[in-house]
Amino acid sequence: MQIFSTFDSNIHLEIAISTLGKNGIKNENIYAVPLDNRTEERRLFDTLHRSDGTSLIDIGMALATAFSVIGASIGFELSWGPIYWGLIGAISGFVVGVAIRLFMELVIRKRKRVLKGKQSEVILIIDCEETQIALVENILWKHFAMGVAITKVES
Structure with a gap:
């Protein structure tokens, strides 16, 4: 089973990863992917296909x-x-x-x-057994995960 979750890049993510390690999830089964920050400047004028929700008029x-x-x-x-x-x-x-x-x-x-100075989010991917799903999900929610999704991996 794979569990995906998103976190803000802060200390709660580090604590969640160390708590997962203490509860039997190996470090090889935990994968953290930081998302890149926007490098281009936001556009001032909206187009037909993209709007940021602010109006100039x-x-x-x-x-x-x-x-x-x-x-x-x-x-x-x-x-x-x-x-x-x-x-x-x-x-x-x-x-x-x-x-x-x-x-x-x-x-x-x-x-x-x-x-x-908003930091980008981090996607946390955890491979675990079906018996560990409830434990891992509980740990992620207790450490302020923004979202959690569970997928079954076909082997």
């Missing part, structure tokens, strides 16, 4: 609405009228909102990603 749309209402209200007393001043307010609000979001994505979030 959400603040721009909200500010465009607010600025257009203010521009239309003030436009009743100005020479061009409320329609032109509402459009001017909408365009300027959208530009200000997109500029704010770009600043947040390029400067603030990049700085947080660098400071955070």
Whole structure:
């Protein structure tokens, strides 16, 4: 039987491996594979097939609405009228909102990603007998495994 589990690269992984060794799992039957960190920088603009879930125009749309209402209200007393001043307010609000979001994505979030220093995950593969499955699975869950899967190996 093979048991696959994923861990964050931290001390709990090392403790889990040593606990497995103390409980009769040989070191030859434990295989740890670290995943590589992303080397390329994240893209700012989404494509049709890939999206990261963040929007660049959400603040721009909200500010465009607010600025257009203010521009239309003030436009009743100005020479061009409320329609032109509402459009001017909408365009300027959208530009200000997109500029704010770009600043947040390029400067603030990049700085947080660098400071955070997230380590990659580790996949742990364990070969064991069917009688040891419950013990191994219990040890992995107690040492904060992110996920555990059991497969039967045909020999």
